[in-house]
Amino acid sequence: MSDSINIVLRFALYLDLMLLFGLAAFGLYSLRGQERVSGAQLPFAPLLATTAVLGGLLSLAAMVCMTWAMSGVSDWIELWPHIEMMVWETDVGLSWTLRMVALLLAGFAVTLNKRWPTASLGLVLLGGAVALATLAWAGHGAMDEGARRSWHFITDFLHLWAAGGWVGALAAFALLLRQSEPRLAVLARTLTGFETAGAVIVVVISVTGVINYLFIVGPSITGLLDSTYGQLLALKLTLFAVMLVFAALNRFHLSPLLENARQTGEHRVAVNALRRSMVLEFSVAVVILGFVAWLGTLSPEME
Incomplete structure (x- = not known):
């Protein structure tokens, strides 16, 4: 319990x-x-x-x-x-x-x-x-010692901040879209502006995630899926890939669709599509955080 x-x-x-x-x-x-x-x-x-x-x-x-x-x-x-x-x-x-x-x-x-x-x-x-x-x-970094411990902590900090930036942005967009009549000019501008920040976030999460894996498991995947840790990690990575698909959809399809709709005045369909996408992406992020919380209590060797 x-x-x-x-x-x-x-x-x-x-x-x-x-x-x-x-x-x-x-x-x-x-x-x-x-x-x-x-x-x-x-x-x-x-x-x-x-x-x-x-x-x-x-x-x-x-x-x-x-x-x-x-x-x-x-x-x-x-x-x-x-x-x-x-x-x-x-x-x-x-x-x-x-x-x-x-x-x-x-x-x-x-x-x-x-x-x-x-x-x-x-x-x-x-x-x-x-x-x-x-x-x-x-987390796992607290179990290291010396310089390894310091570098592991720095990697953890960057990973947490990047993930926090993504979760906060998803929540903000969901709230902006929740308005009965979203301010389309602000919404379109912030969606476009998030493209750079989002790219940086994805790169930082990916790089620090790989480094953290090397700190915790090492340069090997042999037998990883035989442990609960490895299975949860695989599920987490799968859901992260799903989030990347949602992010690409927002970036290359739904955001341009909103901009075009804003110019024509017919924005309801575009706004509703963005609402569904943001809610789904945020939901996936919440599930990933559940896996992260569980992973922090396990080690790769644990069954």
């Missing part, structure tokens, strides 16, 4: 912190000036405040669950000293403390959105980036 709870909490933290980081990043590289004010295009204030608070609550639950599993103690009075030891005397605890501080920064920054929208999103982005990076300490 504790393993299942751990996986669920890991999944929820991945999704929550990626949304916090990715939505703030989208607001900075896709929107302009007053478009970054909450409610002008996207409801930044409620979304980012909710993810920051939820991230803190999930982190508290994850720390208690981890300490409970490691100590074997169930009574709260007996468990509390173990939690204190975990927080103050372990690398995982220090990264957890850093995450909580980063989430407090992000939560405070949200309150500045109406007055200084760009600075607000910038601070949320910083807090979200730090909070998301701390998840690496609960």
Whole structure:
């Protein structure tokens, strides 16, 4: 049961912190000036405040669950000293403390959105980036030592940030398309503008994914599919390929279709097609995060 709870909490933290980081990043590289004010295009204030608070609550639950599993103690009075030891005397605890501080920064920054929208999103982005990076300490990189450990962490950071950028962008597009009458000029511009960012994201995810595989498994695939880890990894890669197909469809067919429809005034079909595509792509991304949360608890040798 504790393993299942751990996986669920890991999944929820991945999704929550990626949304916090990715939505703030989208607001900075896709929107302009007053478009970054909450409610002008996207409801930044409620979304980012909710993810920051939820991230803190999930982190508290994850720390208690981890300490409970490691100590074997169930009574709260007996468990509390173990939690204190975990927080103050372990690398995982220090990264957890850093995450909580980063989430407090992000939560405070949200309150500045109406007055200084760009600075607000910038601070949320910083807090979200730090909070998301701390998840690496609960992954395979924490088991390495020396220079290998440092390089593994750097690769994990880049992988998490790129994935967060993609998840946040998908959520932002889904919200823009959810409007009863989407602002087509802004939507078309942000879709076109995401082409460069999306290409960078795909390259970073692909390269860091390969490097992480080499860190964890090594330069071999022999017998990999005989383990639960290998089977889940294969499923994850298959779904990632499906996401690339959706991204190509959006880039080369649906985005040009929207632009043409915007000029003719007949945009309903194009908008509905984009809505379906974005919802499906985001759904696939959520399933991938579920596999990632599970993979983080396994090793290639485990059955």
